[in-house]
Amino acid sequence: MISSYLPGRTFLHRIGAGWKLLALLLVSMVLLPVDSPLVLAAVLACALGLLASLGSGAGTVLRSLKPVAFVVVFILALHGLFGTLEAGVIVALRLASLLLLATLITLTTRLDDMLDTLTPVLRPVALVGLSERRLALAIALAIRFTPMLVDVTRQLNEAYRARSGRNGHVKLVAPLCLHALNAADHIAEALAARGGVDGCPPESTDGEEDKVRR
Amino acid sequence: MTADRSLVHIAIHVAVISALGYYLPAFTTPFTGSVPITAQTLGIMLAGVMLGPVRGALAVLLFLLIVALGMPLLSGGRGGIGVFFLPSVGFLVGFPVAAFVCGLVMQALKRRPVFPSVLVASMVGGILALYPFGILGISLVAGKPLWESAVGALVFLPGDILKCFGTALVASAIERGRPDAIFSRQ
Numbered sequence: 001m002i003s004s005y006l007p008g009r010t011f012l013h014r015i016g017a018g019w020k021l022l023a024l025l026l027v028s029m030v031l032l033p034v035d036s037p038l039v040l041a042a043v044l045a046c047a048l049g050l051l052a053s054l055g056s057g058a059g060t061v062l063r064s065l066k067p068v069a070f071v072v073v074f075i076l077a078l079h080g081l082f083g084t085l086e087a088g089v090i091v092a093l094r095l096a097s098l099l100l101l102a103t104l105i106t107l108t109t110r111l112d113d114m115l116d117t118l119t120p121v122l123r124p125v126a127l128v129g130l131s132e133r134r135l136a137l138a139i140a141l142a143i144r145f146t147p148m149l150v151d152v153t154r155q156l157n158e159a160y161r162a163r164s165g166r167n168g169h170v171k172l173v174a175p176l177c178l179h180a181l182n183a184a185d186h187i188a189e190a191l192a193a194r195g196g197v198d199g200c201p202p203e204s205t206d207g208e209e210d211k212v213r214r
Numbered sequence: 215m216t217a218d219r220s221l222v223h224i225a226i227h228v229a230v231i232s233a234l235g236y237y238l239p240a241f242t243t244p245f246t247g248s249v250p251i252t253a254q255t256l257g258i259m260l261a262g263v264m265l266g267p268v269r270g271a272l273a274v275l276l277f278l279l280i281v282a283l284g285m286p287l288l289s290g291g292r293g294g295i296g297v298f299f300l301p302s303v304g305f306l307v308g309f310p311v312a313a314f315v316c317g318l319v320m321q322a323l324k325r326r327p328v329f330p331s332v333l334v335a336s337m338v339g340g341i342l343a344l345y346p347f348g349i350l351g352i353s354l355v356a357g358k359p360l361w362e363s364a365v366g367a368l369v370f371l372p373g374d375i376l377k378c379f380g381t382a383l384v385a386s387a388i389e390r391g392r393p394d395a396i397f398s399r400q
Binding site: 102135150 | 216217218219221222223224225226227228229230232233234236256260264276277279280285286287380383384387388391392395
């Protein structure tokens with residue numbers, strides 16, 4: 001997971017957002033029941049190949065995956081200590097491939113494209129009174145907020161460690177929430193300043209532009 | 215609260231739930247048939263407690279939708295449609311209900327102090343309402359009889375009770391820092 005779009009014109013950038021999301025969906029479905037380390041290693045190798053296709057951007061991706069790599073190592077160690085190492089390797093390989101693929105997609109797809117792809121898919125929710133645009137925006141915001149909050153957690157933990165020499169664990173949840181709430185207020189303000197969620201409809205109908213909006 | 219502000223807060227709670235999954239990774243025990251112990255239920259209860267029943271449940275549904283889209287947001291970096299075929303599916307299905315119940319109890323206890331209210335709300339929502347779904351899920355997917363699944367689910371109980379206290383502590387801290395942000399009390 002990473003917070004920012006990596007500009008570029010590589011192979012991955014050129015594929016449509018819809019295809020990439022569909023591919024991730026399929027891979028995640030296929031990979032879950034797979035228990036063969038060889039197959040999983042092959043998938044990871046393919047993901048690494050895609051990473052290499054980014055060229056100079058690959059280093060940025062790897063740096064951004066560093067905190068996640070610790071999670072993978074931790075799970076591997078946990079299985080090694082309390083279970084079988086083989087099960088740990090399987091879980092770690094599966095985790096690493098899916099994480100890498102998902103990160104590659106978020107990195108090479110602009111938020112706008114992601115939103116445009118999701119909007120038609122979510123059209124049925126309009127039936128229950130939610131506009132698909134609102135839902136697509138909420139999804140896009142949540143996907144963007146997550147790496148930001150993971151980063152905030154990491155910084156909070158570093159600050160805590162500097163003060164106490166220990167990891168913060170559960171003590172970080174409350175400050176994390178406060179950070180999140182402040183960020184939410186800033187974003188809500190920014191959204192309001194730009195005319196709100198429905199401020200700029202993608203297809204504006206005649207005459208509607210003149211109406212004063214909330 | 216305007217609809218836009220509500221939308222942003224729902225989205226940020228989804229991100230909090232996701233960040234909690236990264237922060238404390240999943241731990242699978244042999245007793246529970248690959249249903250992991252995660253910190254994410256704390257996030258689920260918190261969403262209900264903070265946002266109220268409807269917005270809380272919407273936040274959790276949004277979280278599950280994003281997971282289904284393939285984003286590895288479930289603790290341990292799991293994601294994709296595939297997670298809905300695992301023994302933990304019952305808990306996933308129960309999450310929105312748990313958040314809804316947490317929010318309802320919070321609203322009912324509006325006039326009481328935050329810490330005990332959240333403790334009761336998260337226990338009723340995050341344990342009483344959630345476990346039947348989880349137990350049914352383990353039983354159906356792992357092919358175990360109900361009572362055996364229920365005994366297996368007991369492994370989660372100490373952790374979940376701790377998480378209820380954790381939720382109550384976090385909510386009281388938020389009440390001190392941002393009393394306006396507990397929407398279930400407005």
